[in-house]
Amino acid sequence: EPEVTQTPSHQVTQMGQEVILRCVPISNHLYFYWYRQILGQKVEFLVSFYNNEISEKSEIFDDQFSVERPDGSNFTLKIRSTKLEDSAMYFCASRRLVGNEQFFGPGTRLTVL
């Protein structure tokens, strides 16, 4: 059964550094999402992406964040200058054009020191 994959599983970085989190959505899916979960808190929506553009973003998704689908298979989340409060688990999800179920990846745990 096809799955959403994410790399790396764990990323440790210094404050102020740029990080890129990578996701490979399920191949025939057309909607892509990033969510994050700070330890002990709820899963929060960051951004949705369709037809090569952002369709919605949350207040969390400020100028430090960007998303890209560079090659038709990968879907990346970039944080330009990481802050301590960016430490969280980041989940990628994707869904088909028709249907409401989002399929989640295993997550990338980002630790900012």
Added chain:
Amino acid sequence: AQSVSQHNHHVILSEAASLELGCNYSYGGTVNLFWYVQYPGQHLQLLLKYFSGDPLVKGIKGFEAEFIKSKFSFNLRKPSVQWSDTAEYFCAVKGNTGKLIFGQGTTLQVKP
């Protein structure tokens, strides 16, 4: 504003006990409701979903949930839990733009 509230943050049960996890949502449009489960060290998996029709929906692993529109609730139930049900459970509603809005999550610990 759209929101989801899960009443129980941490539930401890013995095996074979019955489970009910509460979920209430605040959303004015057509509701699509979900329960996701996250087993230790694993990713979020869909347990069940409600889009329309029969308000009692059955999911995987013996779980079911009942959509009660008048109470804005979508509680998750299982008649007899197993140790392998130890996990974190998230209720979510699909917002009008397609994003999922999650509750805070409930950690279920089942003692053998």
